Amino acid sequence: MKPNPKKYLARLAGLIFMSLVLFSAFRALRPADILALKYANMLHLEDVEHHVHALAADSLEGRLTGTEGCDKAADYIARYFSQIILEPVYESGYFQSFDIVTPNMPNVYIATDRQQYQIGVDFLSFFPHDSARIAANEIVYVGYGIKDPMWDDYAYRDVKGKIVLVKAGEPRDNFGASLITSSYRKSKWSADPVHAYMLKRKAALESGAKAMLYYDPEHYEAFREAFERMYRVTRKTSEIQVDSLYDFIISTRLMQDISARESLDSVYYTGRRDRVWHVPVRIGFHTQDEILSSQNVMGIIRGEEEPGEYILVTANYDHLGKIKETVYPGANLNATGTGAVMEIARLFRIAEQDGYVPKRSIVFILFTGREQDHLGAKYFLKHPPFSTKKIKAVVDIDMIGFVDTVSTYPNNIFIAQELKRKKFLSYLKTANKAGPKLTIRHLEPAKRFENMEAAPDVILFYQKKIPWISFVNGKYPFFKTPDDTPDKITWDIYTERTKFIFMAVWKLANE
Numbered sequence: 001m002k003p004n005p006k007k008y009l010a011r012l013a014g015l016i017f018m019s020l021v022l023f024s025a026f027r028a029l030r031p032a033d034i035l036a037l038k039y040a041n042m043l044h045l046e047d048v049e050h051h052v053h054a055l056a057a058d059s060l061e062g063r064l065t066g067t068e069g070c071d072k073a074a075d076y077i078a079r080y081f082s083q084i085i086l087e088p089v090y091e092s093g094y095f096q097s098f099d100i101v102t103p104n105m106p107n108v109y110i111a112t113d114r115q116q117y118q119i120g121v122d123f124l125s126f127f128p129h130d131s132a133r134i135a136a137n138e139i140v141y142v143g144y145g146i147k148d149p150m151w152d153d154y155a156y157r158d159v160k161g162k163i164v165l166v167k168a169g170e171p172r173d174n175f176g177a178s179l180i181t182s183s184y185r186k187s188k189w190s191a192d193p194v195h196a197y198m199l200k201r202k203a204a205l206e207s208g209a210k211a212m213l214y215y216d217p218e219h220y221e222a223f224r225e226a227f228e229r230m231y232r233v234t235r236k237t238s239e240i241q242v243d244s245l246y247d248f249i250i251s252t253r254l255m256q257d258i259s260a261r262e263s264l265d266s267v268y269y270t271g272r273r274d275r276v277w278h279v280p281v282r283i284g285f286h287t288q289d290e291i292l293s294s295q296n297v298m299g300i301i302r303g304e305e306e307p308g309e310y311i312l313v314t315a316n317y318d319h320l321g322k323i324k325e326t327v328y329p330g331a332n333l334n335a336t337g338t339g340a341v342m343e344i345a346r347l348f349r350i351a352e353q354d355g356y357v358p359k360r361s362i363v364f365i366l367f368t369g370r371e372q373d374h375l376g377a378k379y380f381l382k383h384p385p386f387s388t389k390k391i392k393a394v395v396d397i398d399m400i401g402f403v404d405t406v407s408t409y410p411n412n413i414f415i416a417q418e419l420k421r422k423k424f425l426s427y428l429k430t431a432n433k434a435g436p437k438l439t440i441r442h443l444e445p446a447k448r449f450e451n452m453e454a455a456p457d458v459i460l461f462y463q464k465k466i467p468w469i470s471f472v473n474g475k476y477p478f479f480k481t482p483d484d485t486p487d488k489i490t491w492d493i494y495t496e497r498t499k500f501i502f503m504a505v506w507k508l509a510n511e
Contacts, residue, residue, distance in 0.1 A: 036506035040499040051339030056331040064321025066292040086299035095295040107286040134283040141275040147203035160208035168216035193219040211246040304357040316370035336401035358509035377457035396458035396470040401489035416443040417469035436496035
């Protein structure tokens, strides 16, 4: 069969074009940046794959903060840091340990004149409280419980010392448009069920209510699952803040008992927003906590020229543990970020041993307690080993192992950042062309943090106005589910994303 000269010339032209693209990309890199690419290419797929499998193993039982499985994960990371001869931040070792409290299931009851209701079945309670007993003969219905310039359910109403009943959602006109946003777009009072609950709790507290019963039948089951996790969840002792409002998310069965099966919508839209149900209610609350401990894992490569300036490379290694016998492995969410930090530390150690010491110090931190309101990151910021004013940038690595096969750009990486440096962003594009060849997508900071439950630990640095950059693979269909397993990860793309992040850290540490 004779070769086709046209096809041959077309292939040759393509190869020449790609060579020119790569040559131009390399020319755009300075010698120091080419050096970064050299060390990035020392990362191999099996390196990161091993860490993810180890951290997502069933034997670690989901790495819930304060459990043996989480401690095993911390030990695994510390052993690896020791193996690559990474210097500990503290003389005592790699751990920044702190006490935490795990709340045992509280002894709580809500009783009407008809029957007594069971916590975890008929109602849920998420906030810590002092032990107390509350008795009332009436419950005040305040509709959506909104306190907003556009709509105020508490206006001209005295609820001080009373029990209020609040329902989920927000007011809408006959065409379905929100009376708060004046559009079909949901307001902050209903867009995210958890955030809406928190806002309405705050409104009830500020209005002086003694207790709030919150009715959200659409999301009750999701809240109940979160409640089951909570009482295996931990809080740092000094961070438990008790306020005066006792609040409970209630089931439809309890709501119907209170309202005598009267429809809340019919009550609300007939203008009777001040409806009062004369129902004798008794609430008892008693808690008993257990003191445990957990730890952040930290190592450092000290800078040569500016050792007192720090670049933080962070991820969190904890996850959701298990519910009953179902393990939440957290392979992409949490383990891929942790594995990336561990391997980036190894690459910098190789460079250091070759005589290429970074200008600034690089601190590698694996936080605990991200899934429990960012406990580890909060503790670090309250007890930093150096002044936080000396932190020049935080590089956050979240879940970076998943590839959306239906996406137009399956090899994408999303970047959210507040590093207002055009040269740095230009460098990322150039380094990407010469190396990993990912599709770089940008997220606004507000978009990165719009879902507080999904927000990474770097949100705390963002709130303190410390420069940061965050890397993530985008939407993940197995987010916080038992199906977040290693087989969902595309290992070659995960490896290339880790190389790309290494080059970003190199630039920040040396510019």
